[in-house]
Amino acid sequence: MAEGRDYLRIATEEAFCPPEMLGVYAKLIDTKQVDDPGFLGMWGFYISSPTARTTFIRDHLVDVDEKRIAHMDAAGIDKAVLSLTAPGVQIMPKDTAVGFATFANDWLADAIARHPDRYVGLAAAAPQDPAAAAKEIERAVTRLGMRGVIISSHTLGEYLDDQKFWPIFEAAEALDVPIYIHPNTPNRHMYPTLAEKGLDGAIYGFSVETGMHILRIIVAGVFDRFPRLQIVIGHVGESLPFTLYRIDYMHRASTLSGRYEAMKPLKRAPSDYMKENLHYTNSGVAWAPPIRFIQDVIGVDRMMYAMDYPYQYLPAEVETLDAMDMPAADKKAFFQTNAEKLFKM
Numbered sequence: 001m002a003e004g005r006d007y008l009r010i011a012t013e014e015a016f017c018p019p020e021m022l023g024v025y026a027k028l029i030d031t032k033q034v035d036d037p038g039f040l041g042m043w044g045f046y047i048s049s050p051t052a053r054t055t056f057i058r059d060h061l062v063d064v065d066e067k068r069i070a071h072m073d074a075a076g077i078d079k080a081v082l083s084l085t086a087p088g089v090q091i092m093p094k095d096t097a098v099g100f101a102t103f104a105n106d107w108l109a110d111a112i113a114r115h116p117d118r119y120v121g122l123a124a125a126a127p128q129d130p131a132a133a134a135k136e137i138e139r140a141v142t143r144l145g146m147r148g149v150i151i152s153s154h155t156l157g158e159y160l161d162d163q164k165f166w167p168i169f170e171a172a173e174a175l176d177v178p179i180y181i182h183p184n185t186p187n188r189h190m191y192p193t194l195a196e197k198g199l200d201g202a203i204y205g206f207s208v209e210t211g212m213h214i215l216r217i218i219v220a221g222v223f224d225r226f227p228r229l230q231i232v233i234g235h236v237g238e239s240l241p242f243t244l245y246r247i248d249y250m251h252r253a254s255t256l257s258g259r260y261e262a263m264k265p266l267k268r269a270p271s272d273y274m275k276e277n278l279h280y281t282n283s284g285v286a287w288a289p290p291i292r293f294i295q296d297v298i299g300v301d302r303m304m305y306a307m308d309y310p311y312q313y314l315p316a317e318v319e320t321l322d323a324m325d326m327p328a329a330d331k332k333a334f335f336q337t338n339a340e341k342l343f344k345m
């Protein structure tokens with residue numbers, strides 16, 4: 001810890017991939033073997049574009065040693081929670097996905113073993129095979145020491161509110177580890193309208209896709225069935241906290257009028273789950289107003305720091321966040337202690 005600072009900085013949404021994953025993606029793209037225009041649009045670009053930004057991203061996703069540690073040191077990041085970059089194995093054919101999740105988790109465990117004071121990790125899993133995913137989550141947590149699970153929103157257009165995926169929630173709840181629901185590109189029905197104006201990616205489409213996924217999970221009653229389950233969402237809660245009041249109001253209005261077969265009354269209001277089953281990070285948003293807003297409406301103990309390396313590596317953002325006008329105890333919760341508790345660091 002540097003002088004003048006009484007907190008560690010723990011970054012909680014930090015992406016990596018084994019180099020082999022870029023090879024798998026290149027093949028999926030070349031052979032157009034995948035029915036997901038969001039993936040083809042995003043990774044078709046990132047896999048081969050020669051720009052400075054995309055080259056930086058490729059070079060640093062696959063590095064978990066000298067370059068990444070040097071960047072963490074330069075930005076003053078003490079520890080990182082590493083997770084397989086989106087969409088991870090969720091775009092791969094089922095058998096490939098199951099095998100690659102195991103490979104990626106072993107690869108990450110090796111990296112953590114080389115830098116045990118700097119990294120912890122989240123386990124990848126393949127929802128394409130829910131039973132195998134639950135088993136791999138258990139192996140990765142109990143044998144490899146992973147501190148949670150990473151899921152990149154939809155899996156080939158399917159969402160975790162579908163009960164066939166609930167073994168994943170069951171495993172996470174039983175193991176007492178959180179699931180980080182990271183963005184994926186919007187599903188193939190939403191993608192064209194967003195991509196037409198360049199809005200499919202991190203600028204907006206990621207939040208539309210991922211915020212919807214979280215709401216699907218809430219209204220499906222997942223937290224009534226798994227009341228101790230904890231889910232983490234980035235990008236200042238994919239904007240959901242801002243309209244928390246309206247989500248509650250309209251959920252109540254719709255359930256009272258019985259308008260939707262798929263929207264049944266829940267035990268509690270949506271905002272209750274947002275306050276007791278969700279954790280939030282500021283990934284990609286180095287801006288105090290929405291961070292303080294979430295601390296205010298959700299709770300100081302549920303708002304955590306994330307950089308979103310290597311997609312958004314700006315050491316100056318760390319200084320901006322250090323300088324936030326915020327009580328010292330709340331800033332320490334944000335940068336350090338909330339992550340330590342949730343990820344058992």
Ligand code: 1DF
Nearest residue numbers: 015042085086201202284308311
């Ligand atoms: C971008 C950002 C792309 C994130 C990502 O996956 C991603 C980007 C391909 O900036 O285009 O995961 N991100 O997490 O911020």
Ligand code: MN
Nearest residue numbers: 013015283308
């Ligand atoms: Mn991210």
